[in-house]
Amino acid sequence: MNPVRTCVGCGQRGNRADLLRFISNSGFLEPDQYKSAQGRGAWLHPWAKCFDQAITRKAFGRALKAIVENRLNPSDLDKFIEQAETMLEN
Numbered sequence: 001m002n003p004v005r006t007c008v009g010c011g012q013r014g015n016r017a018d019l020l021r022f023i024s025n026s027g028f029l030e031p032d033q034y035k036s037a038q039g040r041g042a043w044l045h046p047w048a049k050c051f052d053q054a055i056t057r058k059a060f061g062r063a064l065k066a067i068v069e070n071r072l073n074p075s076d077l078d079k080f081i082e083q084a085e086t087m088l089e090n
């Protein structure tokens with residue numbers, strides 16, 4: 001399996017291990033903690049600027065073929081990014 005994925009925010013490619021994966025769960029954007037959920041996934045650097053870019057470009061919706069933008073919960077994302085940064089540091 002190709003370990004390189006494209007960030008839906010900045011459009012740069014990165015190693016699968018360094019990117020977060022998001023899925024659409026009944027229209028809710030949800031982090032895929034183990035990067036193994038079935039179906040479409042959107043990959044993103046664990047950085048707020050990439051998240052902002054993805055929202056501006058409506059990239060999540062395009063990647064997931066779902067309307068997710070209007071159901072985002074920013075505080076969940078902050079928590080998830082924090083978690084992910086901790087994971088990447090360890």
Ligand SMILES: [Zn+2]
Pocket residue numbers: 007008009010011012044045050
């Ligand atoms: Zn990025």
